[in-house]
Amino acid sequence: MTAAELDARLDQLEKDGFLLIPQALSPAETKEVRQRVNRAREQGWQEGLNEVGNMWFDRLLVQDPETFRPLVAHPGVRPYLDALLGPQLQLRSFRAHINPGPYLQEWHMDFYGYWQQPKRRFSVRGVAVNTTFYLQDNGPKDGHLKFVKGGHLSEPPGLDRSKFHGYHSNEFRDWCEAQEHVVVHPMAGDCVLFFSHIPHQGAKLREDMERSNVVCHFQGNPFYEGIWFVSRPIGYEGTFPLAS
Numbered sequence: 001m002t003a004a005e006l007d008a009r010l011d012q013l014e015k016d017g018f019l020l021i022p023q024a025l026s027p028a029e030t031k032e033v034r035q036r037v038n039r040a041r042e043q044g045w046q047e048g049l050n051e052v053g054n055m056w057f058d059r060l061l062v063q064d065p066e067t068f069r070p071l072v073a074h075p076g077v078r079p080y081l082d083a084l085l086g087p088q089l090q091l092r093s094f095r096a097h098i099n100p101g102p103y104l105q106e107w108h109m110d111f112y113g114y115w116q117q118p119k120r121r122f123s124v125r126g127v128a129v130n131t132t133f134y135l136q137d138n139g140p141k142d143g144h145l146k147f148v149k150g151g152h153l154s155e156p157p158g159l160d161r162s163k164f165h166g167y168h169s170n171e172f173r174d175w176c177e178a179q180e181h182v183v184v185h186p187m188a189g190d191c192v193l194f195f196s197h198i199p200h201q202g203a204k205l206r207e208d209m210e211r212s213n214v215v216c217h218f219q220g221n222p223f224y225e226g227i228w229f230v231s232r233p234i235g236y237e238g239t240f241p242l243a244s
């Protein structure tokens with residue numbers, strides 16, 4: 001990819017809020033990661049299975065670093081991450097998912113607190129991006145990832161933390177459902193890079209489909225503890241994959 005092509009892709013990211021990166025992982029890597037995510041489940045390493053059908057794993061970098069560490073700023077996505085944030089890119093958290101049964105994710109933002117960041121004379125608006133690696137084909141009859149069209153560009157209504165109880169509908173989620181959507185069908189080995197504050201929703205269209213993914217959350221600068229984000233930070237040491 002030339003510098004001009006990369007620039008054009010990042011312009012696309014800014015416009016759409018997401019980028020589909022086909023075949024970020026090789027077929028062999030995809031198979032290996034898929035098997036190791038399944039093995040993690042066999043080991044009982046999951047943190048839980050929520051009521052929309054998402055089983056999640058937060059400690060795989062410690063439990064199986066050989067398999068999972070290479071996904072952090074993997075070469076298939078590294079040029080994009082480098083051009084976005086370079087050495088300042090920090091891994092905030094690392095989470096794998098399996099959807100063992102029916103799955104329709106609640107509309108959500110990973111970085112709910114994006115629009116409510118404290119504004120001071122020298123504070124800058126923090127930004128976070130996900131690289132989500134898909135481990136099976138999410139074809140039109142299988143599954144998808146949906147975005148609110150342009151949902152990263154303005155503040156959605158209803159972002160009041162006290163209105164978020166579990167996975168039930170609320171003003172924000174009803175608003176997301178009523179908007180225009182963009183539907184993406186990532187295939188095995190594809191990565192979707194997107195702003196952590198764009199509202200999104202994953203789904204399985206076939207209950208018997210095996211579906212799993214691995215998400216790296218990156219942030220451009222550390223956030224204070226307690227900022228509204230879907231996952232907790234893993235700490236500081238060794239979290240800057242592009243700083244040499």
Ligand SMILES: O=C(O)CCC(=O)C(=O)O
Nearest residue numbers: 130132145201202203215
């Ligand atoms: O495709 C999915 O299941 C959604 C993934 C997701 O929520 C994420 O990557 O943050």
